[in-house]
Amino acid sequence: MNEHVKPVYLEEKLDEIRADGHLAYRSKSLPTWCPGCGYFAMQEGLTIALNRLGIRNEDAVVVSGIGCSSRFPFFVNTYGFHTLHGRTLPVATGVKTANDALTVVAIGGDGDGFAIGGGHIPHAARRNVDMTYMVFDNGIYGLTKGQTSPTTAVGFRSKTTPYANEDQPLHPLMMLLAYRASWVGQAYAGRPHHLADMMEQAIAHRGFSYLHILSPCVTFDKTDRTYANLNMQVQDLPDDHDPTDLMAAMAQAAAHEIPALGLFYREERPTLTDVMNDTAERARNAPAPAE
Amino acid sequence: MADPLHHVIIGSGSAGFGAAATLRENDPDCRISMITMDSLPFYNRYDLPRIFRGCTDWHELLAVPPAYYSENRITLRRHNKVVDVDGKTQQIRLAHQEVIHFDSLLVCAGGRAYLPETLIDSAPLMHGFGSYEAAMRLYRDLPENGHAVMIGGDMIGIDLALTLLDTGRRVTLVTNAQTFWPHEPDDELRAQLLQALARRGIEVVQDARPATVTTPEGAERGRVVAFEDGTTMTADVVIPSCGLVPMVEFMLNAGVDIERGLLVTPELGTTHPHIWAAGDVCQIWNDEEKAYKFYHGWKNVRVMGELAARNIKGAHEIFDVKVEDRIEVDDQGNIHSTFWTH
Amino acid sequence: MAKSRNGTDIQFAIIGSAGDGTIAAGDIMKRAAALMGYKVIAFDIYPPEIRGFGKCISRIRISSQQTYSLKHKSDVLISLNDSHAIAHVGEVRDFGAVLFEDSPIAAIPEGGHISAHIAAAQVPYGFANRRICEEATGKARSRNIVALGYAAGLFDIPAEIFHEIIAQKFAKKPQAVTDDNIRAFDAGFAAGKATFKLDDVRVGMPQQVANGKDAVMMTGNGAVARGFLEAGIDTYFGYPITPATSIMERLAAALPRAGGRFLQTEDEIAAISATLGAGYAGARAATATSGPGLALMTEMMGLGVMAEVPFVVVVSQRGGPSTGLPTKTEQSDLNLAVFGGSGDARRIVLAPTNVEGCYRCAGMAFEIAEKYQTPVIVLIDLYLSNRFETVIPPRENVFAPKPRIKPELPENQPYRRFALTDDGISPRALPGDEGHMHTVTGLEHNELGRPSDALHQQMNAKRHDKLTSATRYPGLTTCKRFGDEGRVKVGILGWGSTFGEILETMYAAQDEGISCAAMKVVMLSPLPEERINEFFDDCDHILVPELNHEGQFANLVSGALGRPVVRLNRTTGAPMMVDEILAEVRRLAQTGIGEGTHSPVQQQGATT
Numbered sequence A: 001m002n003e004h005v006k007p008v009y010l011e012e013k014l015d016e017i018r019a020d021g022h023l024a025y026r027s028k029s030l031p032t033w034c035p036g037c038g039y040f041a042m043q044e045g046l047t048i049a050l051n052r053l054g055i056r057n058e059d060a061v062v063v064s065g066i067g068c069s070s071r072f073p074f075f076v077n078t079y080g081f082h083t084l085h086g087r088t089l090p091v092a093t094g095v096k097t098a099n100d101a102l103t104v105v106a107i108g109g110d111g112d113g114f115a116i117g118g119g120h121i122p123h124a125a126r127r128n129v130d131m132t133y134m135v136f137d138n139g140i141y142g143l144t145k146g147q148t149s150p151t152t153a154v155g156f157r158s159k160t161t162p163y164a165n166e167d168q169p170l171h172p173l174m175m176l177l178a179y180r181a182s183w184v185g186q187a188y189a190g191r192p193h194h195l196a197d198m199m200e201q202a203i204a205h206r207g208f209s210y211l212h213i214l215s216p217c218v219t220f221d222k223t224d225r226t227y228a229n230l231n232m233q234v235q236d237l238p239d240d241h242d243p244t245d246l247m248a249a250m251a252q253a254a255a256h257e258i259p260a261l262g263l264f265y266r267e268e269r270p271t272l273t274d275v276m277n278d279t280a281e282r283a284r285n286a287p288a289p290a291e
Numbered sequence B: 001m002a003d004p005l006h007h008v009i010i011g012s013g014s015a016g017f018g019a020a021a022t023l024r025e026n027d028p029d030c031r032i033s034m035i036t037m038d039s040l041p042f043y044n045r046y047d048l049p050r051i052f053r054g055c056t057d058w059h060e061l062l063a064v065p066p067a068y069y070s071e072n073r074i075t076l077r078r079h080n081k082v083v084d085v086d087g088k089t090q091q092i093r094l095a096h097q098e099v100i101h102f103d104s105l106l107v108c109a110g111g112r113a114y115l116p117e118t119l120i121d122s123a124p125l126m127h128g129f130g131s132y133e134a135a136m137r138l139y140r141d142l143p144e145n146g147h148a149v150m151i152g153g154d155m156i157g158i159d160l161a162l163t164l165l166d167t168g169r170r171v172t173l174v175t176n177a178q179t180f181w182p183h184e185p186d187d188e189l190r191a192q193l194l195q196a197l198a199r200r201g202i203e204v205v206q207d208a209r210p211a212t213v214t215t216p217e218g219a220e221r222g223r224v225v226a227f228e229d230g231t232t233m234t235a236d237v238v239i240p241s242c243g244l245v246p247m248v249e250f251m252l253n254a255g256v257d258i259e260r261g262l263l264v265t266p267e268l269g270t271t272h273p274h275i276w277a278a279g280d281v282c283q284i285w286n287d288e289e290k291a292y293k294f295y296h297g298w299k300n301v302r303v304m305g306e307l308a309a310r311n312i313k314g315a316h317e318i319f320d321v322k323v324e325d326r327i328e329v330d331d332q333g334n335i336h337s338t339f340w341t342h
Numbered sequence C: 001m002a003k004s005r006n007g008t009d010i011q012f013a014i015i016g017s018a019g020d021g022t023i024a025a026g027d028i029m030k031r032a033a034a035l036m037g038y039k040v041i042a043f044d045i046y047p048p049e050i051r052g053f054g055k056c057i058s059r060i061r062i063s064s065q066q067t068y069s070l071k072h073k074s075d076v077l078i079s080l081n082d083s084h085a086i087a088h089v090g091e092v093r094d095f096g097a098v099l100f101e102d103s104p105i106a107a108i109p110e111g112g113h114i115s116a117h118i119a120a121a122q123v124p125y126g127f128a129n130r131r132i133c134e135e136a137t138g139k140a141r142s143r144n145i146v147a148l149g150y151a152a153g154l155f156d157i158p159a160e161i162f163h164e165i166i167a168q169k170f171a172k173k174p175q176a177v178t179d180d181n182i183r184a185f186d187a188g189f190a191a192g193k194a195t196f197k198l199d200d201v202r203v204g205m206p207q208q209v210a211n212g213k214d215a216v217m218m219t220g221n222g223a224v225a226r227g228f229l230e231a232g233i234d235t236y237f238g239y240p241i242t243p244a245t246s247i248m249e250r251l252a253a254a255l256p257r258a259g260g261r262f263l264q265t266e267d268e269i270a271a272i273s274a275t276l277g278a279g280y281a282g283a284r285a286a287t288a289t290s291g292p293g294l295a296l297m298t299e300m301m302g303l304g305v306m307a308e309v310p311f312v313v314v315v316s317q318r319g320g321p322s323t324g325l326p327t328k329t330e331q332s333d334l335n336l337a338v339f340g341g342s343g344d345a346r347r348i349v350l351a352p353t354n355v356e357g358c359y360r361c362a363g364m365a366f367e368i369a370e371k372y373q374t375p376v377i378v379l380i381d382l383y384l385s386n387r388f389e390t391v392i393p394p395r396e397n398v399f400a401p402k403p404r405i406k407p408e409l410p411e412n413q414p415y416r417r418f419a420l421t422d423d424g425i426s427p428r429a430l431p432g433d434e435g436h437m438h439t440v441t442g443l444e445h446n447e448l449g450r451p452s453d454a455l456h457q458q459m460n461a462k463r464h465d466k467l468t469s470a471t472r473y474p475g476l477t478t479c480k481r482f483g484d485e486g487r488v489k490v491g492i493l494g495w496g497s498t499f500g501e502i503l504e505t506m507y508a509a510q511d512e513g514i515s516c517a518a519m520k521v522v523m524l525s526p527l528p529e530e531r532i533n534e535f536f537d538d539c540d541h542i543l544v545p546e547l548n549h550e551g552q553f554a555n556l557v558s559g560a561l562g563r564p565v566v567r568l569n570r571t572t573g574a575p576m577m578v579d580e581i582l583a584e585v586r587r588l589a590q591t592g593i594g595e596g597t598h599s600p601v602q603q604q605g606a607t608t
């Protein structure tokens, strides 16, 4: 980033920001990400979203796995749990189950979510755990310094695919739609306002909301998922897309190599908490179980 | 190696046990199965009166320790009732429908207590004495100074009656045709014998024909014997003692000759080449008398079992124990039988 | 049984196939015995395959005085199916009884009837079970109940006791079912009563009827579930695995009624992750698994230690490694429970030795986890999980309620979640507590919880040392000595389910005049070293019997104390046999340390 621009940028922006109040959601720790990393936009977006939703700091819990992206909780002034690689969702499920009053946001990278943690996603989604899961997809393992991930494009050369990746990358949006996540959307680090809006909607949704966020790793991907490339490729969902139509959502997700930004699908259905409360109700009316 | 021969013995009395032990001595490899309705391993039935002398624990009555059977690889199958023997297929069928093949079969099924027809309806209220369990029931129901009525008085019963007397009980003997069975004393000897019993303290009642045995009205214990002449007698127990009849019902399909008992040659073979018999169940051809004869008494029986076993294993020995069938009263007034001894 | 403990002590083995109602008969028998006021220890064995007619065994030891394990020999075998029972005739002691079906059904091949296999020293009781049953009920289904009735009649157990239990057992079925079964029972009872008894088994009513009505029959797993519930468990996340599953199944039924939350997760990793998440959020959270599940959970155990999150993991061991012997017992996950995972990750491991211990340890595990802010493992095994014992539960809730203390916030200072304190225990705030926002992490961190390597050594020491006082946690037996006081020839040191056999051995050895003591160690981590050391001081020889190949507990103790032990290891899938331990005790009492001692430490010198 250009040294000369910085003070000017800060001067202009900070007043705006302070007036808005979302700075209260930043922690005192400064992010450790590489300058230019897409993740900065996520920090900004989430603090704005929490602020807009009026969620008190102590009522939010950000749970993450391991990865550059998963460092996130340290940089927001809420409760945070930086757990293990891939275990974001089940830990978050436990937190939410123990205390319904908390707003739970689960955050992880593409490797954390779709490689090591891939087994948990369908279950959090189908159970409709009332939380928001955001995957920061940079198509690479950032923290371990640039290995191939499950969303790495075919042909990409990483340190573990020096002769170019030949594996078909998986398609997170199609998967989440198939798993019946009750809210599925996509955002892009390079469109911060849209990103903040999407985060706000996702958190406001009652049920399991999945927000896929395209984000460049400026350090380990200089050729594929760069701002320059993404800026050219991304587009919005058509205005007439009906987010309650699962088949239309599927079709949209499949329509472009880089799927469009926006809300693909949304449905209202009982959350895990609702189901548990209902079970409790029925259990209390049933005869006592045998010793 | 060919399968070892399977020698099956029906009965675990003196004859059966003696046979099993002898088979093992003669052949270390064969399979031996001893099938019995009894619930205890072999014990000498003549020891049963000892119960009244305080020997109530069956362990003490056993002729050999239980380990004998496992050590000698004798399969002892208790609570097994043979219901059929098929001579053609060489199979026996048990009441629970198990089928067992035999290479040789030795029948030592002994005899069951005979009961005159008039008393059959009263059987449930009478006390048998043929097994440990029966003897223990008798012991339980007959108090130390109690009164036993014995009907008949075969040699088994007389032995018991004397023991009961010696242990403080009162015994009334109601005689009949089977008194002193298996001996058949003439009238004179019979009178002497009865006198001897009376001198020992047994109350002898002759020419009385018991009609029914009932329980006294309103009482939980005790028995009432009603006689045909209308008289009655009360007692704690009524013991039928009218000799034994051979157990042969299950042998009807076996293809062997049966008269009262199983008919066997002096070598104890039946008319079936693989079936033998020994003990109280069989009648042995007596060439001098040209008749099939019973030879009772544990000594005879034991000899028969052992001899049959040796013959099964290929010997050709002949049963020629000619113990005289004699019973007498000595100077002290004690009764002696030539073969009915301890 | 030891002479020093007299009175009734009878073990029944009921054996049949899955369709014969074997386990149900065993269940009625054990509940009847408990109602009579007997102490009961029982263990059921099911076939590994779910369908078909696999072998079922219900072994029930009933005694007027407390006993500690099943006996190696049974006094009575009841065969409901000879094809399965035949293999077990040998377990009946001399002059014990074998009860079997006598009435014809279909042709039986030679040797297929149990009567062909009963030893001369054992007492056979054939009875026409099927016929009796059909005559009494018009059907043959209640043969298991006829057999119970026959046994009750034979062994002089009052019929009314069984009537009560049968009525309870079938309470949810139509009345006709209860009536049929009572009729079946009575018919069997009459037959048994009429049978001349030849064995020397005596039951009758116990002399002092001790709390028959208060006693509850529980399995180890049932006791764990009950302990959890009474301690106010909030969440249970779990994944089915033998032999822990029945804990989960009980909680699935009971927890929603009790205001808690239950979820079957997609795997063990999710189960422990969610448990940790819930524990972090302030819930009393627990899960249960077996060795393979614990192997998957170890990474999350480490996070629990590092992030200082309280939660409870019950581990019921089965034969291993890998999928191993799912339906056989073993004590080979001690290493995994105590040490498993990366780094220095001391945690609390409790290994109860009996069913009541399962109840107490499971219930207290929460408060201990909360006090020390760390995961607690309750380590049991299949034998303990599934065995029944009579327990007289306390009338009042004995478990401490969840403390809810929001830490004070020192003025003008940030909240230090991991403050280094004297006792190593830091103030813990929960999500929702105003002003205490912080992030916890599996990375090494500073007092604030921020990632930092600087304090690694101090933090390691804190996490380790804070647990030491747990060895004297009030109200919890962490280790206990039994038997002769003062100096003894042989000390038997044990843990977990095997301690039952150890106690039985100790009493038997005492009866033989061998000076003998035993010590059970319930807290395996941290180890109550001081008291174990004192025990070593008192014993000429220390024998450590356990159900694993390498002597994992022996290694643990021997390593911690630097003192040699004599090992006795078995991995037959079955509990250790008292006779085997006793033989070793005798040998040690006579000769001193000799063959059979594999401890490398032992090479260093004499035992004392």
Ligand SMILES: Cc1cc2nc3c(=O)[nH]c(=O)nc-3n(C[C@H](O)[C@H](O)[C@H](O)COP(=O)(O)OP(=O)(O)OC[C@H]3O[C@@H](n4cnc5c(N)ncnc54)[C@H](O)[C@@H]3O)c2cc1C
Residues within 6 Å of the ligand: B010, B011, B012, B013, B014, B015, B016, B035, B036, B037, B038, B045, B046, B047, B048, B080, B081, B082, B083, B108, B109, B110, B111, B129, B130, B131, B156, B159, B247, B250, B278, B279, B280, B281, B296, B297, B298, B299, B301, B339, B340, B341, B342
């Ligand atoms: C109470 C008593 C006292 C006696 N006292 C004397 C005495 O003092 N002196 C003396 O010399 N003799 C005495 N005897 C007689 C002598 O003991 C008998 O001659 C002898 O017992 C006969 O032996 P055994 O082996 O032929 O038959 P038993 O001993 O009668 O045995 C018959 C066996 O066959 C079995 N059996 C029968 N039918 C079947 C079947 N269908 N299936 C399976 N098993 C079957 C029975 O269970 C039994 O085991 C006494 C007998 C009794 C009963």
Ligand SMILES: Cc1ncc(C[n+]2csc(CCOP(=O)(O)OP(=O)(O)O)c2C)c(N)n1
Residues within 6 Å of the ligand: A066, A067, A068, A069, A070, A085, A108, A109, A110, A111, A112, A113, A136, A138, A140, A141, A142, A143, A144, A149
């Ligand atoms: C069990 C385990 N395996 C491997 C690692 C090493 N590891 C840390 S982060 C990571 C991948 C991170 O990639 P991603 O989830 O995409 O996050 P990013 O850094 O790209 O944000 C790996 C393999 C670990 N911490 N734990």
Ligand code: SF4
Residues within 6 Å of the ligand: A032, A033, A034, A036, A037, A038, A039, A068, A069, A138, A142, A143, A216, A217, A218, A219, A220
């Ligand atoms: S390595 Fe890549 S993902 Fe990680 S912080 Fe740097 S730019 Fe971002």
Ligand SMILES: [Mg+2]
Residues within 6 Å of the ligand: A067, A109, A110, A111, A136, A137, A138, A139, A140, A141, A142, A149
């Ligand atoms: Mg990544």
